[in-house]
Amino acid sequence: MTVVLSMFAMILGSGLISAGFYLLVAWITGERAEGGLRTTLQIASYVTTTVIAVLLIMLWRRLAQLPMRGFGLVPLSRAWLLIPGFGLAVGVNYASAATAVAAGASTWGQPRFDTVLIITVITIFFGQAFPEELLWRGHLSNLLARRLRAVAVIATTSLAFGSMHIVSHSSAQSLGEQLLYVLQGTGLGFLTIAMRYGTASLWMAVGFHTGYNAFFEAAAPVTGNYGVELLTRAVLLAVCATLVLFVRRFRRRADRDFGEAAP
Secondary structure, three states, X not given: OHHHHHHHHHHHHHHHHHHHHHHHHHHXXXXXXXXXXXXXXXXXXXXXXXXXXXXXHHHHHHHOOOOOOXXXXXXXXXXXXXXXXXXXXXXXXXXXXXXXXXXXXXXXXXXXXXXXXXXXXXXXXXXXXXXXXXXXXHXXXXXXXXXXXXXXXXXXXXXXXXXXXXXXXXXXXXXXXXXXXXHHHHHHHHHXXXXXHHHOOOHHHHHHHXXXXXXXXXXXXXXXXXXXXXHHHHHHHHHHHXXXXXXXXXXXXXXXHHHHXXX
């Protein structure tokens, strides 16, 4: 419930602030924000989303008298994990697209590498990846780990995160495709919580989430059977998550590391 309310507050807060920026510009200039100014205001609203997420979590943990550790953001020296996380996301997108094409279900489209893609990466980082990972794989997973074993935390957060995608905007044209969209959302939650568990840090999950959403259709576009594309993504996400957990288990860390020892 806390996560749901927090996400609603983030969306509402960033939307209101963004609208406020637009109204302010219109009042000062007498015109609507266009071009570069419009883009700047949009990015500002997404940055606001992240700020709201951080403040909400800090307030919640202070009121609940919980330590400010457990987010997975410190030490900041692990921020370099953003890079391999992002790179893996690009690889998964291309691999899933190539699989759908090889199966004859889709055909390659025209990739888009331009300033729009760069802006997309920035907005997704601040507007989706960072705040969502902070809430789901940071705050929520830490709370659950106080009462549940790691396997239960992984299952709970993955299924809950995936179920949220039933109301998400997608290209699904039927109930079957929408359910497959939920399945790939569950796979995304599975892999990112596995990364959080495996690296004792949130940064790789943030990097992967950013790259996955940004490159979902921009850099590896395919047209054809959307259901097959979603299914291949879900399978690849699950395979990658399983590999991460296997490596994590091989390292033989205690389950409690996921909740408290993992910063």
